[in-house]
Amino acid sequence: MKPRIAVPVPTSTDLAYNQRSWPRYAEAILRSGGEPVEIDLTATSGEIASVAATCDGVCLPGSPADLDPLRYGAEVDPATSPADPAREAADNVLLEDAYQHGKPVLGICYGIQSLNVWRGGSLVQDLTPLPVNHSAGSKVAVAHTAFVAEGSVLASLLSADEAPAEDGFLRLPMNTSHHQSVASPGDGLRIVARCPDDGVIEAVEADPNDPANPRFVLGVQWHPERSYEISAASRALFDRLVQEAAEARAR
Numbered sequence: 001m002k003p004r005i006a007v008p009v010p011t012s013t014d015l016a017y018n019q020r021s022w023p024r025y026a027e028a029i030l031r032s033g034g035e036p037v038e039i040d041l042t043a044t045s046g047e048i049a050s051v052a053a054t055c056d057g058v059c060l061p062g063s064p065a066d067l068d069p070l071r072y073g074a075e076v077d078p079a080t081s082p083a084d085p086a087r088e089a090a091d092n093v094l095l096e097d098a099y100q101h102g103k104p105v106l107g108i109c110y111g112i113q114s115l116n117v118w119r120g121g122s123l124v125q126d127l128t129p130l131p132v133n134h135s136a137g138s139k140v141a142v143a144h145t146a147f148v149a150e151g152s153v154l155a156s157l158l159s160a161d162e163a164p165a166e167d168g169f170l171r172l173p174m175n176t177s178h179h180q181s182v183a184s185p186g187d188g189l190r191i192v193a194r195c196p197d198d199g200v201i202e203a204v205e206a207d208p209n210d211p212a213n214p215r216f217v218l219g220v221q222w223h224p225e226r227s228y229e230i231s232a233a234s235r236a237l238f239d240r241l242v243q244e245a246a247e248a249r250a251r
Helices: 015-031 045-052 085-101 110-118 232-250
Strands: 004-008 035-039 057-060 105-108 144-149 169-174 189-194 201-206 217-220
Touching: 004 015, 004 085, 004 232, 015 035, 015 232, 035 045, 045 085, 057 085, 057 110, 057 232, 085 110, 105 110, 105 232, 110 201, 110 217, 144 201, 189 217, 217 232
Parallel strands: 004 035, 004 057, 057 105, 105 217
Antiparallel strands: 144 169, 144 189, 189 201, 201 217
């Protein structure tokens, strides 16, 4: 059997967004050898937990919503989009199951933010004053680069051709489609990539020294499902998720 990867529907409020976005995550997982399992946001927490128990890993996708700032003790910024309680609840159930049973997690865009807040971290609610256009969108294949920390799990997935060494980091080109980002990393998470032009956090991963963490937890602020065809790094992210899911099931 292929490793089963739980992927929640991105949003409970925008059917058109779901129809054009969820299949891209599913295709990336399929091409990397996994079986995507759709998590219905209309299901109860108990029903989601039952499906999660049959899965071997989790991929948290992007979303047009923003996390409820009250969850990380902040007032709502006027630039913050409405929250999606159904999506937040689904993510929380999936993350609880993954951490309890040592299943791998890959968070993408909204997904990294959801992971971070669930772990007690906080977010920057609006990046528009900064010099980099982090909201460039899906039509811009490469919008900027990130400096990735050498020695990180993320760095181990990168090739020198795509992410050459520079100033003690690996410079990775990426797409971008967000207006919020991680501010303070949550418990057991460490910062492993930043945009060199404005310091925006582009990736976090599980601290290997924290025994509470599953073996593989990685959140990226860009959209590797959109660049699967053109980026070896994007393919490697999904390949590693599926590989870790297979090993988690075997354990």
